[in-house]
Amino acid sequence: MDVPALIWWLTVLGIAGLLLFDYVFHVRKAHIPTLREAAVWSAAYVGIAIVFGLGVWVFGGGDMGAEYFAGYVTEKALSVDNLFVFLIIIASFRVPRADQQKVLLFGITFALVARTGFIFLGATLINTFAWVFYIFGLILLFTAGHLVRPESEESHRGDNFVVRLARRFLPTSEHYDGDKLTTVENGRRVLTPMLLVMVSIAGTDLLFALDSIPAIFGLTQNVYLVFTATAFSLLGLRQLYFLIDGLLDRLIYLSYGLAAILGFIGVKLFLHALHENNVPFINDGEPVPVVEIPTGLSLIVIVTLLVITVVASLASTKGRAQNMSSATRRYATRLLDEECSPEECAYFYRRLQDEEEELRRLPEKYRAKIREDEQLMDMLRRVHEKYGPEEAHRPR
Known part of the structure; x- marks a missing residue:
């Protein structure tokens, strides 16, 4: 179904208005969002996306509605x-918590602009070359295989190639000056880490688009649905970050669930490519009579895989232990940073104490594994020497 130009313009203006609202009313003044604020605005953005999807279902029909929701759920999961990668980058740059909102909102805005370009490029390729579906399918299968391989945090550190070049050839500072992108040190203008972390987030966003865009094109080739599902999945991501900050590490099976989803969509793309085949060396350039996977079934499979993944992760004691260990390390790292403000230090120390109290309740085999982490134990010792009595809080 062709979407009228007026609907396109109204949609783009509406999405731009939501972004502008965030910039003006949420991140202009640096602050740490409360859990209630993050929950309310996360629910609001999800609600907007659902209402929009229901509108698509009513005015565009059941097929369009199913395609939108399948695309939205997949993009939201990705x-x-x-x-999680943003969390690692922000932690590696030691971004003050009050300024993290601006970093995230910049990343979301850049991702939306970059992915819009990829969407129209992908649509042009699809309309011109039917064999592009084979390429998209291969990308998704490769990404699925990559997701099931164990990755270390080092692979997502913020000091990527562009950041290293900037630090080498441009004057940079090691210290933040509020949320300013540049500052004056020793009489000369230099870049702050705030600009560098934004560059790192932007570079990461481009890599994410390589699997995100083929995935949604595997569910719908309607450019309007691809754009809106992608946009609404990104809107509210900043609030979601602060809402599930303490649960990100807990989702230990998320990568497996995403791998299954991307693999499923990759197979769907291959079946569609065979159905539309015009590649000379496959079936003499003629379409192959294969069964295609309907969108409704795709939506059911995607939602089912996500539910299983999340429930299994939250029910896992191993996931709970990993979440606590990672959170404890992040809080300890921030507390040992000389630039930690008194307000931030008080906040992180309270969070550290809560995590250590939870660690005590873990089964002995998990506590023993954490005690074997000499680096973490040394960090905790130094934190408690600096902020309070070690023996009162250290996991036993």
Whole structure:
């Protein structure tokens, strides 16, 4: 179904208005969002996306509605996985918590602009070359295989190639100056880490688009649905970050669930490519009579895989232990940073104490594994020497 130009313009203006609202009312003044604020605005953005999808279902028909929701759910799941990488980058740059909102909103805006370009490029390729579906399918299968391989945090550190070049050839500072992108040190203008972390987030966003865009084109080739599902999955991501900050590490099976989803969509793309085949060396350039996977079934499979993944992760004691260990390390790292403000230090120390109290309740085999982490134990010792009595809080 062709979407009228007026609907396109109204949609783009509406999405731009939501972004502008965030910039003006949420991140202009640096602050740490409360859990209630993050929950309310996360629910609001999800609600907007659902209402929009219902509108698509009513005015565009059941097929369009199913395609939108399948695309939205898939893109939202991929966005949550991306949040974990953002968390690592932000931690590696030691971004003050009050300024993290601006970094995230910049990343979301850049991702939306970059992915819009990829969407129209992908649509042009699809309309011109039917064999592009084979390429998209291969990309998704490769990404699925990559997701099931164990990755270390080092692979997502913020000091990527562009950041290293900037630090080498441009004057940079090691210290933040609020949320300013440049500052004056020793009489000369230099870049702050705030600009560098934004560059790192932007570079990461481009890599994410390589699997995100083929995935949604595997569910619908309607450019309007691809654009809106992608946009609404990104809107509200900043609030979601602060809402599930403490749960990100807990989702230990998320990568497996995403791998299954991307693999499923990859197979769907291959079946569609065979159905539309015009590649000379496959069936003499003639379409192959294969069964295609309907969108409704795709939506059911995607939602089922996500539910199983999340429930299994939250029910896992191993996931709970990993979440606590990672959170404890992040809080300890921030508390040992000389630039930690008194307000931030008080906040992180309270969170550290809560995590250590939870660690005590873990089964002995998990506590023993954490005690074997000499680096973490040394960090905790130094934190408690600096902020409070070690023996009162250290996991036993």
